[in-house]
Structure formats: C-alpha cells, structure tokens
Amino acid sequence: MSRKFQCKAVPSTWIEKYARRLDCGPYMSGAIEARELLRQLSARKDHLQDLTKGGISGIINAGRITRLWVEDAEHGFPFLSSTDILQADLSNISHIAKSVARQNNQLLIKDKWTLITRSGTIGRMAYARSDMDGMACTEDVLRVIPNKEKVKPGYVYSYLSTKFGVPLITSGTYGSIITHLEPQHIADLPVPRLGAVEDQAHELVQGSADLRVEAAELLKTAGKIANEQFGFPENLALSHRVFSCAVASSTQVLQRLEATFHDAVAQESDRLLAGVPHKDELSTLGISISETGRLKQVFVDEEYGAPFLTSGEIFRLRYEPTRFLSYRLLPDESEWATQEGDLLLARSGQVGGIIGRGVWADRRFAGGCVSVDVLRLGAQNSAILPGYLYAYLFLTDVGYRQLIRTAAGSSIPHLSAPDILRLQIPRCDNKIEEQINELVWNAGHKRAEAQEKEDEARTLVERTIEEGGR
The missing domain is CATH 3.90.220.20 (DNA methylase specificity domains)
Incomplete structure (x- = not known):
C-alpha cells in the first residue's frame, strides 16, 4: 500500500466480509481485489x-x-x-x-x-x-x-x-x-x-539463493587470501566493547586525541601494517572519493528521477529504491551517479554498527544516487584494482579497524574523506591482487543475477495468475 494519501469508496459488502473491520488496511492494500481475482481463477x-x-x-x-x-x-x-x-x-x-x-x-x-x-x-x-x-x-x-x-x-x-x-x-x-x-x-x-509453473518458479528462486551463497563464499575467499598474504588475523578484538589501556607516543597524540584512535586494538592494526614491506597511501593511487553533499531532496515518480539509497538501504539483499530524486534539480552526473565497481562506504552511525562497512556496487547500482551518509570510492581508473581495494578495506578486520579508528564525533560518529585518503594500503604480488579483484567482481555479478532470477520467478507467477492459470 502506498504511503501517499488515498481516497477510496468501499462497498458495505467488503466490510461484512472482513468481520466489520473499520481500519483501512484490508481495504486499501489491494487484498480484497487479490482475493476476488484468485476466486475467479479456474486453477x-x-x-x-x-x-x-x-x-x-x-x-x-x-x-x-x-x-x-x-x-x-x-x-x-x-x-x-x-x-x-x-x-x-x-x-x-x-x-x-x-x-x-x-x-x-x-x-x-x-x-x-x-x-x-x-x-x-x-x-x-x-x-x-x-x-x-x-x-x-x-x-x-x-x-x-x-x-x-x-x-x-x-x-x-x-x-x-x-x-x-x-x-x-x-x-x-x-x-x-x-x-x-x-x-x-x-x-x-x-x-x-499452477502445475509446471510451480517447478519453474522454484528452480529460479533456488538458483537465486544458491548464487547469493556463492557470492558470499567468493567474498569470504577474497578476504581470506588478503589476510594470508600479510599474515593478518581474521579478527581483532572488539575494541569498542572491551576496556583496554594503551600508551601512545606524543607525536601521535598531537594529531588525534580520541582514545579510540590510540587504543590497543588500533595500535595492533598499526603494528600489523608496519610489518608489510610495500604500502601505498590511498591519496597517491588516484582514488576519487565523492561526497554527494546535502542535495535538495525533492522526490518524484520513478520516471522523473534517479534512484536514491540511504546508508542502510545499500546493504540490503535486494536493490529496491523506493524514492527517486528529481533529475531536474540534480547537478552533473559525475557528482552523484554511482558506477559499477564503485565502493560504497557508510560514513556515519554508531561504532560497531554500519559505520565503516562497505558495499560493492554491482551493475544494479549504476546510475543511482546515495545519501550524504555514504562515500563513493571510485578506483576503476586508478593505480589499484577496485576489487582488491574493496577486499582490504571491507573484507579484512585490519582494514576495517584502520577505517573505524578515524571516526570523529560523540553522538553520531562519522568518517571524513581526508582521513580515508591518508590510509596506508598494503600491496602484494600483482597476480594475487588480480585474483582478489576477479573474485570480488564475480561476486557482484552473482548478486545481480540472483535478483534477476528472483524477479523472473515472481513475474512468472503473477503473469500466470493474471492469465487465468495458463
């Protein structure tokens, strides 16, 4: 049922069928129309x-x-x-x-x-x-x-x-x-x-589920390979939940004063990175970090606007934008449009939640706009493969800890683009980076295909019902 204001004349017979319910839900949702259509179905x-x-x-x-x-x-x-x-x-x-x-x-x-x-x-x-x-x-x-x-x-x-x-x-x-x-x-x-249609729908849905499992395994493998290359542990301690005491040098304290930036787990991630022989600062790799900024949010019907996603919506299994920003009020596409292969980083929220977590933008995200609470990292034309960068930042705990330690703010912490650009990115053999990059891209393809299969199953069932079960 749409959130828009609606007005609808309801026959008294409907109210009698629904045990004289007077709340609008059953009558405005389309449930009665669905029941009537199904009642007329010969199947x-x-x-x-x-x-x-x-x-x-x-x-x-x-x-x-x-x-x-x-x-x-x-x-x-x-x-x-x-x-x-x-x-x-x-x-x-x-x-x-x-x-x-x-x-x-x-x-x-x-x-x-x-x-x-x-x-x-x-x-x-x-x-x-x-x-x-x-x-x-x-x-x-x-x-x-x-x-x-x-x-x-x-x-x-x-x-x-x-x-x-x-x-x-x-x-x-x-x-x-x-x-x-x-x-x-x-x-x-x-x-x-619906006879044979049931088998077809099942195969599509099960195929979709299997693809999503395969995608998760590919990403898990990509993170595991990255950790093994540098001797990183799979998980560090949950520093935001465990009391710890650490000593930081005065030169470090001159840069940042937050305890979370200098805690024992953050220092452990520094120590692990220090043991990597080859590292590059992110700012030297030609990475573009796009901040949408506080755009004027005028939402319109789908045909007149760009898909709009919040920092919570980018993590969902299905890509289903429900709001669309008016094209007429959007700036140049280069400032807001997501491309396949972008890295979407949740920049705000509570530590331990979605802040610092990332999403690989597969082909479903292309042409969409993300909220001010999401940073877009573009590495398609940079000196580092985007899939490899994604694997280090979002599939290793060391990368996540390096990101999250830079969060600033007391009530709602947030990450800033300048802090992210100062991060050190460990590098390994080109073939290994290419292997990891390919795993991430393949995972993205599988997630997109999974949604297509699920949509196909739903459309098949709907069409069959509308055609009278044939």
Whole structure:
C-alpha cells in the first residue's frame, strides 16, 4: 500500500466480509481485489496451512525469548533480526547464547523456509538460503515451513512475495501503534496451484539463493587470501566493547586525541601494517572519493528521477529504491551517479554498527544516487584494482579497524574523506591482487543475477495468475 494519501469508496459488502473491520488496511492494500481475482481463477487453490509441514503448526511464531549475547561463536548461534534477514552480508551479525536456543527449539531456522516479518513493517520476506541454515532468528519473523511432498519451497516464497501474496498477508495485521501478524491470520491464505509453473518458479528462486551463497563464499575467499598474504588475523578484538589501556607516543597524540584512535586494538592494526614491506597511501593511487553533499531532496515518480539509497538501504539483499530524486534539480552526473565497481562506504552511525562497512556496487547500482551518509570510492581508473581495494578495506578486520579508528564525533560518529585518503594500503604480488579483484567482481555479478532470477520467478507467477492459470 502506498504511503501517499488515498481516497477510496468501499462497498458495505467488503466490510461484512472482513468481520466489520473499520481500519483501512484490508481495504486499501489491494487484498480484497487479490482475493476476488484468485476466486475467479479456474486453477485449484489450497489454503497455505494445507501446504505447510504439520498444517498450521508449520507456520511458526517462535515466541518471546531472553536476549543473552555472546562474543565467541563457539558459545552462540548467529542471530538474525527482522532487518538481518533482508541483508546481503551476514558475516557481522551478533550471536545469541546456545543456552537460549536450547530453551526454545523453534528459534533456529532451516534453508528453504520462507521468512516473513510479523511486527513493525509487516510482510517483508526472505527465502532462507543454505548459509542461513541453523541460525537463530527473532520472534518478530514468522517461519513458513513448506511440506516438500505437496509443494516446492521456492514456489511458496515466489507466490507469497507477489503483488497478490503481499496484500493478503498484510491485510491480516492488527494493532494501532506497532502492528503484528500471527500464524492464524495467514493460515487460510489461498495459494493457487499452477502445475509446471510451480517447478519453474522454484528452480529460479533456488538458483537465486544458491548464487547469493556463492557470492558470499567468493567474498569470504577474497578476504581470506588478503589476510594470508600479510599474515593478518581474521579478527581483532572488539575494541569498542572491551576496556583496554594503551600508551601512545606524543607525536601521535598531537594529531588525534580520541582514545579510540590510540587504543590497543588500533595500535595492533598499526603494528600489523608496519610489518608489510610495500604500502601505498590511498591519496597517491588516484582514488576519487565523492561526497554527494546535502542535495535538495525533492522526490518524484520513478520516471522523473534517479534512484536514491540511504546508508542502510545499500546493504540490503535486494536493490529496491523506493524514492527517486528529481533529475531536474540534480547537478552533473559525475557528482552523484554511482558506477559499477564503485565502493560504497557508510560514513556515519554508531561504532560497531554500519559505520565503516562497505558495499560493492554491482551493475544494479549504476546510475543511482546515495545519501550524504555514504562515500563513493571510485578506483576503476586508478593505480589499484577496485576489487582488491574493496577486499582490504571491507573484507579484512585490519582494514576495517584502520577505517573505524578515524571516526570523529560523540553522538553520531562519522568518517571524513581526508582521513580515508591518508590510509596506508598494503600491496602484494600483482597476480594475487588480480585474483582478489576477479573474485570480488564475480561476486557482484552473482548478486545481480540472483535478483534477476528472483524477479523472473515472481513475474512468472503473477503473469500466470493474471492469465487465468495458463
């Protein structure tokens, strides 16, 4: 349902069908129109609970849990929030104690499940990939467990995420301030049976999930190779959470006074870099750092504007801009347009959050505009390969620590372009840098292709329903 103001005449029969509900959600979302179209469809229709494992018990609300966090992965499970299930990178999420999972056997998820946010912003979905298997997931996400003997898991996801499925899901929400969704609200949701189309949709969705897993593995390999070349550890300590005491030379203190710039972990990253024989300062490599600046943000319909992404949106699994900046008010493209191969750096936020994290701009990002809270690093025509630079800055912990230590500000820390340009970049054999660069580019291609496959599956299901199930 659009956020724009809407006015709609609703027949009294609709109100009677919805048990005389007087909130606007079911009537404005398109749910009733979707039900009417599905009712007229000649294809057989099953209720969602008829296609889940164990009936309605196959649609799970895990229930409230105690949040007990651990820092060592050996003692915990990666914990997915309702935001995390929509993220492309799951390598930096928090861990919840295994003892919590033992108290609630519904906390852990498995691959091929459909995950649906059930609180706050309801109806956002993800298809559980193999790299999510065995992770813990918040109670704010419903788990839909398909009965594989009755339906293909990928079809369940592709149908529920269509323009027919989403309105039907969101129409069942309740609550005035923080809306919620329960299993019984979607248990009777009609699912049309489309024969061979279900198999095609499943193959596309599963292929999309596999590509995303492959992309994550490629990036992991790129970071591992970079670490091995310089003898860097995979992880340094979490300095922003652990008390430490360190001594810094007076010459260093004259440049920066913040404790985080001189703490023991920052100094350890300096020591590791000092052991690298060949380093270049970023400013000498011909890297362009673009700061969008505070553009006049006038949002228009898609055909009249450039896609606009915030620092939170660039990390999402799917590239789906919802706002578009007016072309008429934008400066020259060179000042704002993202290119494939750019490095997008979140420059502000809380330390330990997204600040200092980066995204590789694959072909989906080309021509888009990022907010003032994102720095664009362009290395396509520089003296360093962009994929290699990405791997060092964002896939090694030493690179991340060098970035994050320069954050300035007390309430909302931020990174500045001059500080980033002063960073020392370790260099290795050209062939190794080319190998790492190729891994990163390939990962970007796979992520873009994954979204294309998922979109194709959704379009296939929607078109088949609109054509009467043929």
